[in-house]
Amino acid sequence: MSPSGLLGAPAARFRALPLRSRLALLVALAVAVAVAAVAVACWFMVRTQLRAQLDDSLRAISTDSAATKANQVLESQLGCQQSRPPGGDRFASNLNASVQLVLPNGTACWVNGEGVLPVTGADLAVARGERRSVMHDVTTTGGTEMRVYTLAARVDQAGGAQLLAMSIAKPLGDIDKPLNTLAWVLLFVSGIGVVGAGAAGLWVARTGLRPVDELTGAVEHIARTEDLTVRIPDEGEDEIARLSRSFNSMTAALASARDRQAQLIADAGHELRTPLTSxxxxxxLLARSEETGRPLPPADRAELMASVKAQMTELAALIGDLQELSRPDAAPRGALEVVALHEIAGSALSxxxxxxxxxxxxAELEPWYVRAEGAALERAVxxxxxxxxKFSPPGGTVELTLHAGELTVRDQGPGIPAEELPHVFERFWRSPSARALPGSGLGLSIVARTAAGAGGTAELRRAEAGGTEAVLRLPGAPTPPPEVP
Known part of the structure; x- marks a missing residue:
């Protein structure tokens, strides 16, 4: 298996864990790495300090009574002892260190301690005057690790001064034992820290992700029950609160869209019922006349057919309006292009x-060019x-004006009561006084939608001299823009 495959399996298992478990593991891992780094650094710093103290103590011994002890050995009649004399140290002192002399020929003369130290090449170099001093580690034949400080020395004898080396040593166990104890303490404390960090990370993850759990529960509840009235608490200004507010806004918009859809279906069914029943x-009546063999009078039959034709026309117009309103607001049926509003208004008037x-x-129509869907704009006009x-009295006047992008249509009808003006652009809304007239209540909704699609507005208001004014305001220019080559 390739290395990527070996690494991919743990990564896949990690991604399969719950989010709170992943956060807790990541926190524990980060703390473990930090604690391990601090523990290792602490151990090495203590080790360095202890070794430095041991080296300083060896140097201090070399300048103290060790030199006097060496002179005592060489001046005695016993000669140079190759090992510790049986029965103890005849020249015992309180040095608390192993001391020996190294002659230039490699002979080691025991001075103090448990036994003779191994002679190394560095010791011989000091004894022969090639180096002044050396600090190194050795292991005795008994397996004891020692820290040795060897320095050049001269001792006076009857035949004159003799050059040699003096080695002072202490066991490394004096610092290894505290270091081992420190390592176990650091390991124990690090383990407690990692476990505590993992528990704290799990608690933080649970606490921090509680709003996410609530959001997940709300989504699952909505998916299960289709209840869009569920709301999530959104206290605070953090990312979770923003997510909760966004979710609440989304569910509110969905609920509103569903309510509008249900209302549209109900209103469409109501509007379709009347012409279909008729x-x-x-x-x-026509079928019964044919089945019974009693034809209707020609006048009644013509009136009946005219009614059927009018009802079919009304149904076709209603279905067309519904199709227009069913399209998304952001999806125009045709491409936007620069059109002449004054020409469209003239065609609609005809x-x-x-x-x-x-x-x-x-009609008073000044030139005005807008960017819109031409067919939809003409239908709106x-x-x-x-x-x-529809609302003008017989013999009344309908005025159509277009000035600086404001298209106004004024009639001399009864006008619209002020309390009904806020509802005129709602789908299927019809004034109580207009319910007996033909229409579906969708025309002005289409007008408002078309005006908004062209970047404009639609307004209906009472005219000062009576009647109603419908105003379309569309952005544009009195001259067409230059054509792009």
């Missing part, structure tokens, strides 16, 4: 004139003019 009644032959139409025709 169609069914008329068709049943279409509407046929629907109100008994009315007077006036037609809807506004249709409303003016």
């Amino acid at each position: 169609l069914r009644t008329n068709i049943e 279409r509407v004139r046929l629907r109100g032959p008994e009315l007077v139409f006036t 037609v809807n506004v003019l249709d409303n003016a025709v």
Whole structure:
């Protein structure tokens, strides 16, 4: 298996753990690395200090009574002892160290301590005058590790001064035992620290992720019950609180969209029921006439067919309006392009004139170019003019003006009460006084939607001289923009 495969399996198992477990493990690992680094650094610092103290004590002994002791050995009649004399140290002192002399020929003369130290090449170099001193470690034949300080010395004899080396040694066990004890203490404390860090990390992870658990529970509850009224507490200003507020905003928007969808379906069903019921009644009359063999009078039959045709037209218009409103606001049906609003308004006026032959139409249209969907914009203008025709009295005047991007349609009808103005752009909303007139209540919703898609606004207000004014404000310019080559 490749190294990447060997590393991938633990990584995959780690990712499979819960988030709080991963956080606790990461915290414990980070603390373990930090504690281990501190413990190792502490151990090495103590070891360095203890060795430095041991070296200082060896140097102090070399300048104290050790030299006097060496002179006593060489001046005695016993000669140079190759090992510790049996029965104890005839020249015992309180040096608390092993001391021996090293002659240039490699002979070691015991002075003090448990036995003779091994002679190394560094000791011989000092004894022959090649070096002044040396500090090194040796291991005795008994397996004891010693720290040895060897320095050059001269002793006076009858034949003159003799050059030799004096080695002073202390067992390294004097510092190894405290270091071993310190290592166990550091290991114990580090273990407690790592375990405590893991427990603290798990507690912090649980505490910090509690809002995430609440969010997860809310999402699971919504997925299970489709209850969009659930809200999560969002105290504070941290990232979790922002996430909770975003989730609450999302569920509120979803609930509102679902309510609007349900209301749209209910309103559409209500609006479709009336023309469908009338169609069914008329068709049943025609079918019964054919089944019984008693034809309807020509006038009644013509009136019945005209009613069926009008109802089919109303159904087609209602379905078209529903299709228009069902499209997402951010998904225009056609491409936006620069269109001449004054030409679109003139074309819409020509279409509407046929629907109100008994009315007077006036138009003052200044050039104005906007970026919009041409077909949708013309339909919006037609809807506004249709409303003016619907509510105008016989012989009334419908005024259409376009000035500086503001398209105004004014009629001479009864006007709209002030309390109804906030509702005129709602889907399927119809004034109580207009319920007997044809229409579905979707026209002005389409007008507002089209104006917003072109970056403008739509407004309905009472005219000062009576009647109603519908105003479309669309951004643009009085001249078309230059064509891009």
